[in-house]
Every structure is written in C-alpha cells, then in structure tokens.
Amino acid sequence: PLAARMRPRTLDEYIGQEHLLGEGKLLKRTILADRLTSLILYGPPGTGKTTLASIISQMTGARFKSLNAVSSNVQELRKIIDEAQFTKKTSGERTILFLDEIHRFNKAQQDVLMPDVENGTIILVGSTTHNPSFSINNPLLSRSTIFELRPLNNEELVKIMHQALKDPERGFGKLKIEVDEKALEHIAKSASGDARRALNALEIGVLTTNPDSNGIIHFTEEVAQESSQRKIVYFDQDEDYHYDTASAFIKSMRGSDPDASVYWLAKMLY
Numbered sequence: 001p002l003a004a005r006m007r008p009r010t011l012d013e014y015i016g017q018e019h020l021l022g023e024g025k026l027l028k029r030t031i032l033a034d035r036l037t038s039l040i041l042y043g044p045p046g047t048g049k050t051t052l053a054s055i056i057s058q059m060t061g062a063r064f065k066s067l068n069a070v071s072s073n074v075q076e077l078r079k080i081i082d083e084a085q086f087t088k089k090t091s092g093e094r095t096i097l098f099l100d101e102i103h104r105f106n107k108a109q110q111d112v113l114m115p116d117v118e119n120g121t122i123i124l125v126g127s128t129t130h131n132p133s134f135s136i137n138n139p140l141l142s143r144s145t146i147f148e149l150r151p152l153n154n155e156e157l158v159k160i161m162h163q164a165l166k167d168p169e170r171g172f173g174k175l176k177i178e179v180d181e182k183a184l185e186h187i188a189k190s191a192s193g194d195a196r197r198a199l200n201a202l203e204i205g206v207l208t209t210n211p212d213s214n215g216i217i218h219f220t221e222e223v224a225q226e227s228s229q230r231k232i233v234y235f236d237q238d239e240d241y242h243y244d245t246a247s248a249f250i251k252s253m254r255g256s257d258p259d260a261s262v263y264w265l266a267k268m269l270y
Contacts, residue, residue, distance in 0.1 A: 002203040003196040005170040016156045038124040043149030046194030049127035053098040062094040069104035084121050102126035103135035110137045151193020158184045176216045183224035190228035201228040
C-alpha cells in the first residue's frame with residue numbers, strides 16, 4: 001500500500017510532531033545523539049509511532065529487535081532478552097526492543113521485561129494507542145519516558161500527500177496527475193489527523209480514476225469525496241475519548257456556550 005511505501009526513512013522526511021521532533025526538542029536530540037533510554041510512544045492511529053521506531057532502528061548503533069504484542073508471546077520475548085544479555089556480556093552492545101501495541105501484553109507479560117529494562121540490558125521502545133497510565137504497569141512506566149504524539153493537522157496531511165504525489169519511486173511521481181488543492185484539503189479534513197487514512201484515500205482515488213485522452217488523471221474534489229467517504233469520529237466506551245468528550249460537554253454547559261454544548265452532545269450521541 002502507498003502508506004507503507006511512503007513511510008519516512010529519515011527524520012528529514014518525517015512530517016509532524018514538531019513538539020517532539022522540532023529543532024532542539026528532547027526526542028530529536030536523543031535520537032540524533034543515539035542516547036536512547038526506554039520510552040513509550042503514545043498517540044492515535046496514523047500519527048507516526050511505528051515510523052519513528054523504524055527511523056530509530058536505522059540511526060542507532062545498537063542492535064534493534066522488533067515484536068508486535070498482538071502476535072508475540074513470552075517465549076519470543078525471553079529469547080530476545082537472553083540474546084540481549086549474551087550480547088551485552090560479550091561485546092557490551094546495547095539492544096533496543098521495539099514492542100508495537102504494547103498495551104496488548106497483560107501484566108504478567110509486561111513484568112517479564114522489568115529486570116532487564118531496569119538494569120539497561122534492554123532499551124524498550126513501546127508504542128500504544130491506549131493511555132499508558134491505564135494500559136502499562138506502573139513499575140515499567142516509572143522507568144520509561146512517555147512521548148505523546150498528536151493527530152496531524154490538515155496542513156501536515158496535505159504536505160504528506162504532496163510528498164506521495166511527487167515521489168517517482170515509492171509514490172505517484174511517474175504518473176501524470178492534475179490535483180485540485182481542494183481535493184487534498186477534503187481528504188485531510190476527513191482523515192481526522194491520520195496520515196495512513198489520508199494516503200489510503202489518495203491511493204484509491206488515483207488508481208480508480210481513468211486518465212483522459214492525454215493520459216492525465218484529474219484528481220478532483222468529487223473524486224476525493226468518493227475516496228475518503230465518511231469522516232471517522234474517534235470514541236470509546238470507557239477510556240480517554242469518552243471521558244474527554246464528556247468533560248468538554250460539561251465545561252461547555254458551565255461556560256454557557258450553547259454551540260459547543262450541542263457539538264459535544266452530538267458527538268456522544270453519534
């Protein structure tokens with residue numbers, strides 16, 4: 001898929017999260033200096049958590065291992081830990097373990113990591129869409145730095161789509177495409193801060209639109225509307241989205257703001 005092909009390979013290609021990766025910001029300094037300590041990347045889907053881990057894997061001098069908590073088990077985890085212990089003893093080399101969807105590991109599975117994270121045998125880089133305060137053990141949290149990734153704004157999403165349209169190797173740079181800026185803006189609005197969702201909509205639109213007699217694909221606002229379908233409303237039953245929305249609704253009522261009150265109420269009802 002286009003979203004996988006266009007995954008940034010360097011920090012220079014990475015768009016968004018300026019509060020973490022802007023000039024002089026802590027996370028950027030840490031990555032460039034290759035001085036990582038255990039960290040948790042927390043944020044909504046499509047904000048660049050796995051991409052950051054991928055960039056770290058290419059920039060670090062340490063061994064880099066990757067697991068997905070959805071499909072992994074304690075046996076695989078212990079194997080990586082044993083290898084990390086052996087490597088540290090024989091060569092002094094550090095091991096970075098990227099654990100995607102870390103919230104899928106239960107308390108007992110997370111506890112397996114504790115001794116080796118504490119003594120520095122493993123540098124843990126975890127990613128999660130769930131609030132770490134609820135989904136990750138307190139002892140593991142206290143030994144990690146939490147970095148919260150924010151939904152991308154519309155301008156950043158449009159920039160990412162332009163990147164894909166221009167790239168001749170991984171994107172659509174070899175195709176003749178005439179793009180209506182309003183089409184990209186529509187996709188950006190519909191993507192709810194999710195770069196993967198925006199690129200998926202762009203890919204569907206480009207690949208399903210027939211070129212004209214001159215071989216030009218016209219990517220119009222109408223094509224964008226068909227490609228992006230309905231805007232996603234992020235919500236959950238009993239976690240952050242639910243309580244944040246309820247809190248905004250109550251504060252809007254208290255502040256005598258009828259428009260905002262109706263907006264947050266409509267979101268909950270929807």
